[in-house]
Amino acid sequence: MATPVEFPVRAASRTCPVCSKPTEAAFKPFCSKRCANVDLNRWLTDRYVVPVEEGNDRPADDDGASEGAGRHR
Secondary structure (H helix, E strand, C coil), rough: CCCCCCCCCCCCCCCCCCCCCCCCHHHHHCHHHHHHHHHHHHHHHCCCCCCCCCCEEEEECCCCCCCCCCCCC
16 A cells, blocks of 8 residues: 655744734634735735736647637638
8 A cells, every 4th residue: 555645734824914913714814804905905906916928828739729620611
């Protein structure tokens, strides 16, 4: 029988990412509804952004074979 693989356990953040107060279970990972709303506002006003590579509309492995699938020539 194979030995089970153990993955490292990531330490849970115990402080609010907005104000650094201890987190509350009801609002995890935040300490309050206010901090959750502050974080949401930062996403909605583009203060936080996820970087993307410009100019590459299709994945590199897509050769266009799926375009027009189902059409007869």
